[in-house]
Amino acid sequence: MQPTVKDLLLSGARLTDAALERLLPATDTLPHSIHRAMRHSTFAGGKRLRPILCMEAARMVAGTGTYPEGIADLGAALEMLHTYSLIHDDLPALDNDDLRRGQPTAHVVFGEATAILAGDALQTLAFQTIAGLPISSPTTVAILRDISLAIGTGVGRVGDLDTKLPPGMIGGQVMDIEAEGTAPTAALVEAIHRSKTGALITTSIVSGGLYGLSLRHRSSSSGYSNDEPTETKASRAAYAPYADTIARLRTFGEKAGLAFQIVDDVLDMTQSSEELGKTAGKDTATTKATWPAVFGIDQSLHDAEELIADAFAALAPFGEAAAPLKSLAQYLVERKN
Amino acid sequence: MQPTVKDLLLSGARLTDAALERLLPATDTLPHSIHRAMRHSTFAGGKRLRPILCMEAARMVAGTGTYPEGIADLGAALEMLHTYSLIHDDLPALDNDDLRRGQPTAHVVFGEATAILAGDALQTLAFQTIAGLPISSPTTVAILRDISLAIGTGVGRVGDLDTKLPPGMIGGQVMDIEAEGTAPTAALVEAIHRSKTGALITTSIVSGGLYGLSLRHRSSSSGYSNDEPTETKASRAAYAPYADTIARLRTFGEKAGLAFQIVDDVLDMTQSSEELGKTAGKDTATTKATWPAVFGIDQSLHDAEELIADAFAALAPFGEAAAPLKSLAQYLVERKN
Numbered sequence: 001m002q003p004t005v006k007d008l009l010l011s012g013a014r015l016t017d018a019a020l021e022r023l024l025p026a027t028d029t030l031p032h033s034i035h036r037a038m039r040h041s042t043f044a045g046g047k048r049l050r051p052i053l054c055m056e057a058a059r060m061v062a063g064t065g066t067y068p069e070g071i072a073d074l075g076a077a078l079e080m081l082h083t084y085s086l087i088h089d090d091l092p093a094l095d096n097d098d099l100r101r102g103q104p105t106a107h108v109v110f111g112e113a114t115a116i117l118a119g120d121a122l123q124t125l126a127f128q129t130i131a132g133l134p135i136s137s138p139t140t141v142a143i144l145r146d147i148s149l150a151i152g153t154g155v156g157r158v159g160d161l162d163t164k165l166p167p168g169m170i171g172g173q174v175m176d177i178e179a180e181g182t183a184p185t186a187a188l189v190e191a192i193h194r195s196k197t198g199a200l201i202t203t204s205i206v207s208g209g210l211y212g213l214s215l216r217h218r219s220s221s222s223g224y225s226n227d228e229p230t231e232t233k234a235s236r237a238a239y240a241p242y243a244d245t246i247a248r249l250r251t252f253g254e255k256a257g258l259a260f261q262i263v264d265d266v267l268d269m270t271q272s273s274e275e276l277g278k279t280a281g282k283d284t285a286t287t288k289a290t291w292p293a294v295f296g297i298d299q300s301l302h303d304a305e306e307l308i309a310d311a312f313a314a315l316a317p318f319g320e321a322a323a324p325l326k327s328l329a330q331y332l333v334e335r336k337n
Numbered sequence: 338m339q340p341t342v343k344d345l346l347l348s349g350a351r352l353t354d355a356a357l358e359r360l361l362p363a364t365d366t367l368p369h370s371i372h373r374a375m376r377h378s379t380f381a382g383g384k385r386l387r388p389i390l391c392m393e394a395a396r397m398v399a400g401t402g403t404y405p406e407g408i409a410d411l412g413a414a415l416e417m418l419h420t421y422s423l424i425h426d427d428l429p430a431l432d433n434d435d436l437r438r439g440q441p442t443a444h445v446v447f448g449e450a451t452a453i454l455a456g457d458a459l460q461t462l463a464f465q466t467i468a469g470l471p472i473s474s475p476t477t478v479a480i481l482r483d484i485s486l487a488i489g490t491g492v493g494r495v496g497d498l499d500t501k502l503p504p505g506m507i508g509g510q511v512m513d514i515e516a517e518g519t520a521p522t523a524a525l526v527e528a529i530h531r532s533k534t535g536a537l538i539t540t541s542i543v544s545g546g547l548y549g550l551s552l553r554h555r556s557s558s559s560g561y562s563n564d565e566p567t568e569t570k571a572s573r574a575a576y577a578p579y580a581d582t583i584a585r586l587r588t589f590g591e592k593a594g595l596a597f598q599i600v601d602d603v604l605d606m607t608q609s610s611e612e613l614g615k616t617a618g619k620d621t622a623t624t625k626a627t628w629p630a631v632f633g634i635d636q637s638l639h640d641a642e643e644l645i646a647d648a649f650a651a652l653a654p655f656g657e658a659a660a661p662l663k664s665l666a667q668y669l670v671e672r673k674n
Contacts, residue, residue: 025490025491029490029491030491030504030508030512031490031504031508031511031512031515033511033515034490034507034508034511035490035491038490084457088453088454088457091450091453093448093449093450093453094450094453094454111430112430113428113430113431113514114511114514116425116428116430116431116453117425117431117507117510117511119457120421120425120456120457120460120507121489121490121507123457123460123461124460124485124488124489124490124505124507125485125489125490127464127481127485128482128485128486128489130481131478131481131482131485132482136474137473137474137475137477137478138474140474140477140478140481141468141474141477141478144464144467144468144477144481145465145468145469148461148462148464148465148468149465151461152458152461152462152465153362153366153368153371153372153375153458153461153462154362154366154367154372167367167368168461170371170454170457170458170461171367171368171371173454174368174370174371174451174454175367175368177450177451178368178370
């Protein structure tokens, strides 16, 4: 019997939380204030969607039916990056949000200085966690490259696996700020969504796939040679046979990520603050560039459904093994908060 | 004839600037504002001390007499991390500094939101740059681990090479903020200095050493086996024969880094804003925890000289090859700004 999406969400969140609990310094580690702030925002009730997508992509690609050993640490690193972006996004100088996931935001509880540094430290800890993943070094480097490209400002200049990447997460935040007060166009809203939230969701799935592939790779006899090539060559050589798999995961992530953000925009317009756990109607109040602002709510929901269909199509060759990722994608557009 | 320290500083800065110029997105890359802010702060007249220490450590250890190919990219990554920390440290919520290296700080020119995101993006770009270094993947992972530990909040939990590391750069910034308004003790001041500035200086030298060793390693026949061990095992196996070299570089970095910060504190008390290129006397005005505040100026200068002697001693086995690093360390305590 296939597990329900609720099962997947619960078990994935539990694994992620256990990894975060282990990886984040304890609140009694000096200096106290920043570790309290890091934990406050990390354990404020997030759904762990990015880690869960990462773990399911790894499981699907590894073909073993179980989560690959250590994958929760990669999931935790992605959640740290997501949390860092939220802490900084909520700062008074940016979105000035006092409430997130039903909790007061970090700067409200710990002050701006500590909130800024806690975000910085979560980014750093994510990369430290990646450095400690129990996988081969070429895979670690490939994951490092994909994730760092996804959360930066622009198209990568350093041997990217895919040159058609949109600007990264920070680039999306800047575009979002720059767009405030201007009339949003469809192209701009799509660019912001693809980068601000889509890029991290996509790399969650792609990095999970790279992680899962490294296990298949290890057990196959067609291992790449290891006469100390440059890392770029090594990573490329290692993943060349899997280019189609990576491209399909990327397409799935891009489509599902955009659908997710469109639904987020719609929920912001239609749900109360209590239902959302954050300040509702904020996007409208500040004339943010959102999908329903350009296309209306009905068209937005239709677009989200179509994107999910495209996302499903990308996973067709994986057959039954794709069921968990597909049910998660379906959940992304049907959720109510 | 040995090059003078002025020659070393000039040629090292030139190499670093060329790498930064190539690695930082152009100001006409969308979104514009953040790329302008990143370049504004990166090219505001820094001396490039960390990249230069990194390059000289690599050259000394590689034993070739020339800078290893691609080492300037690692230096540039370290300078990005330094610049990110300065941008965030100067923010109104932290040190609230309007002037740095004789230039208006990022938040003064571009606003707080863009300054926060520009700092974030420089941290990300540093890790993206590390992912693209033209060296073996195990070395890249070892460098990633050492640098991420050095710029975080606490002692690393993820397979660190050395368990006696002080808290990292962000930990030092937090301790510095928490210490404000309290009477500074010797132990606290040393902990802040070792982490806030010392850790990044130390990892600049250690990561440069790892880079240089990877070249020696490649040309030796005692290469580590590559039957897909975990990255931790691979990195440890790769660098086990060089543990003494790494330990010596770490000692040199810690001693020279502490001496550097002590001299920085003394200069803050004795030089004018014009000479320093930043607001002078600021540490005293805000009762910051500084070395001369605890020990007085004469004792501070004496301590700095003694630390430099210890730093020199650590490099004794390298003989003449250590001359550039030693002359740089001497410069750190003799400089006037």
